[in-house]
Amino acid sequence: MVEISNNKKLLRIALRNCGLLNPEDIFEYIALGGYESLGKAITQMTQDQVIDEIKKSGLRGRGGGGFPTGLKWELTKKQKSQEKFIICNADEGDPGAFMDRSILEGDPHSVLEAMAIGGYAIGARKGLIYIRAEYPLAIARLSTALQQAGENGLLGENIFGTDFSFDIYLKYGAGAFVCGEETALINSCEGKRGEPNYKPPYPVEEGYWGYPTCVNNVETFANIAPIITKGAQWFASLGTEKCKGTKVFALVGKIKNVGVIEVPMGTTLREIIYDIGGGIPGGRKFKAVQTGGPSGGVIGEANLDTPMDYDSLISIGSMMGSGGMIIMDETDNMVKIAKFYLEFTMDESCGRCTPCRIGTKRLYEILNKITSRKGTMADLDALKQLAYMVKDGSLCGLGQTAPNPVISTMKYFWDEYLAFIKDVDHPRGEGRYTAKNKIGIRS
Amino acid sequence: MAGTPEEHADKKNIGIKINHLDLTVPEGITILEAAHKAGVKIPTLCHLDLHDIKMVNKTASCRVCMVELVDSKNNRNKIVPACVTKVSEGMEILTSSLRAITTRRMSVELLLSNHPNECFTCPKNRECELQALAAELGIREIRWEGERMDYPKDLSSGAIVKDSNKCIYCRRCETMCNEVQTCGILSGIGRGFDAHVGPAFNIPMVESSCTYCGQCVQVCPTAALTEVNHTDKVWEALNDPDKHVIVQTAPAIRVTIGEMFNMEPGTIVTGKLVTALKRMGFNTVFDTDFGADLTIMEEAAELIYRLNNNKTLPMLTSCCPAWVKFIEHQFPELLDIPSTCKSPHIMFGTIIKTYYAEKNGIDPDNIVIVSVMPCIAKKAETKRPELTKDEHNNVDIVVTTRELGLMIKEAGLDFESLPDSEYDKPLGETTGASVIFGTTGGVIEAAIRTAYEWITGGELKKVEFEQLRGAAGLRKATVQVGDKTLRIGIASGLGNARTLLEEIRDGKAEYEAIEIMACPGGCIAGGGQPYHHGNFEIVKKRQEAIYQEDRNKKIRKSHENSEILKLYKEYIGEPFNDTAHRLLHTHYEERERI
């Protein structure tokens, strides 16, 4: 795995050990302070104290939604139930994303330790890691790590001599993107068809086999141990007002330094692309960056100074997602980019709900028509209307975000759409489309 | 629609707003239910509430019932499905905002853009919920066209047609098949645009363990699941001068077929039905009730034989071919408990092709027997090898209530104004016992009426066994017959049947006799009955009508049917003897579970 280092804008928390230790040797992890947090949590802290510490740290879920992790733990703990589960979401299905894989391959114990801490906090005895079968190295390293942790009494019965017992099991996914959605993931873990359910009930209320279940992302977990050892204060001092700590990104596409980076929340896109990524190769001009994978949107030159955090990205029509970052240069055609992402979501749709099952197909078909230069202004109308409606109407996050690449490219690169259209009735750049139907039109 | 009042009794009330109107509603109900209370109709498609049989389809997949939730705090209104979203204190709902209407319309237009749109020639023309929705929402244009599904029709079963190109992926069939019937045949297959419903690995229906109960057909909103249409075969036979075409109608037809002509559910139309059939040109019109009385003679005799000779108990009634196929696939280890009796229409078919043919000097090869059944499984039943060989080639064609309804329309008969007439004789006498075959609990009640008198030798004064009646899917009761206490189990719906059979298999409960009907509610709710479109009140009215028809009968015990007695005297001899076995009994075989 490529890692970009030696840059003072970088700050490694989740990736703290990656590349520094032998991930197949638990003692190296322990030598670097590993499992101290678990020891501290279960011998010196109550469940509520652990939850409180995570809450105060301001850590938000790194799986894309940005839900406050401490709050999720608290909600799961509050549920009255004989049994509870904690699940690590290692499905990582976005094209161009490999942050979680880096962590799992480079520092598997950081995830196991955090899952045990989380299990203790919420009152779960069992944890599951849902990992895609296409990650054989990560699976091998996790298996080794699990075995070593078990042998050393760091997982299993009566950990650290306390009455807390905790075990972790691996579940393999077939690599469906939608199985990263937490309810689909749980269905898949149960051996059911990997498709999302309507929420509520949320997994924290009714999850794995109906029991309260806390689902967290790999990177989220990788932040836990440092928070417990160094304290919430320290973590909360990093990042922005609403987004604490760091974020791992995978830089790919038209960028000089391709690889995994970790930067404090609030770092701007410009800093990431130019100061860390080294800018665009071949002397070409930057055009746009796609964050949030197929669920996100494109961000153009005008918004490059936006600080990277959940809310700012949403406000400019994209999203953080899990941290994939694809950089495009002047040779990339944005309509084709939108089509590429739509093809991905169309293929990955589980098909359950109408807007996503048929809507993404129709969006793709219109885009195809446009890029084949057969499109009309009316097609642009239909595309835009449908994009908004699929967002509104879909059942899960996949469909609700699938139109983002279309909507954002239409917003920022309208010209490129017009360039394909045969009956353009507006001069270039005048930018607004006309619509013959009133219903369904939003600006 | 909304749950029963008792369900909401202990819930506290909360205040919400629907379309700016203040409302107080019980906590925990859905927006759809709340809107219903407020007199606001929200269109739905995938949603189906059959709580009477414990089925509510909550897939929330069609996205037709979308409404807007006001979130003024964050200035970010949300679009949510009304069918599964529960109301909460202070919720503000807009059901006809531009955004809500737009989303709703998009869902329907998208479904139509992937639909054959061949309504003219579709078997569900004017019964299709998608078609009705398009009309209701005023769809005038399909804005997004493109590729459509293109799957071959599956007619392999000879009973159910699966036409996936019409599947809107509501998954009602899957919920029915998995949760109510516990057969697990139909489920979502394929992903994305290719997603549709079918047996695992999309094998042909005939290779699956499908029982052909047809409950999936009963709930499918479109024509993705229908019955194989056999009406043309009937028309051909009726127009063949060499054929003597005999029709028999099942007990449950007379209380349902009126619905095909917009008559009130539960209207008893026996006389009109017979007239219609005669006018259509059937040579003879018989009542399967006669076969039911015959079944009781054999079943009651078999029960007494098993009781007196320490043979396998309980004895299970075997009138329902869907349930027979179910036990063959799912409980092969229990194949010695069903009664060996053929189903009533098959028994009757055999008697017609033997006794009746001989008596009337008709070559059985020239007789065509048409059974009008509430049931799709009976189409497959008649093709079972053991029921089609030599003299046992019992019944030639099965049409459902719905198919007959269409034929009557095709024949141009104004059903509602037809005069009454009577079933043909001989073999035309029937009893109240046989009528109640149409409802859950009816077969066993009829059998007990006869077994009681045969065992005790005394007269049964009160023929109604209230303890055997009821709407619950799984019922247990005891009946005192002389010095014997008979423990009786009754299940309707295959999930309930499974529960009952598991108890028996695991030795957790003991019974002397058991009745199982595959369709929840019995034949009155059969897969071939007029579509109830999710309104189970209709089924309840049909049941009341069945019991009314029983009360209307002069003779209410099968063994008092004089034609039956004559048949035994002239042709069979004693019930359950060798001749009876040859003609009226059958056997079962173990089948794979797929």
Ligand SMILES: Cc1cc2nc3c(=O)[nH]c(=O)nc-3n(C[C@H](O)[C@H](O)[C@H](O)COP(=O)(O)O)c2cc1C
């Ligand atoms: C289509 C879709 C795909 C997703 N894929 C992933 C994934 O690969 N990994 C992940 O951690 N979360 C993924 N999520 C988010 C999860 O549903 C869930 O929010 C997350 O695992 C919660 O963990 P967090 O709170 O730690 O972020 C996905 C969501 C959607 C809608």
Ligand code: SF4
């Ligand atoms: S939005 Fe797409 S992926 Fe999500 S439930 Fe609907 S069809 Fe499945």
Ligand code: SF4
């Ligand atoms: S076959 Fe019918 S009931 Fe089943 S999912 Fe398709 S449309 Fe719905």
Ligand code: FES
């Ligand atoms: S009726 Fe509510 S989503 Fe289908």
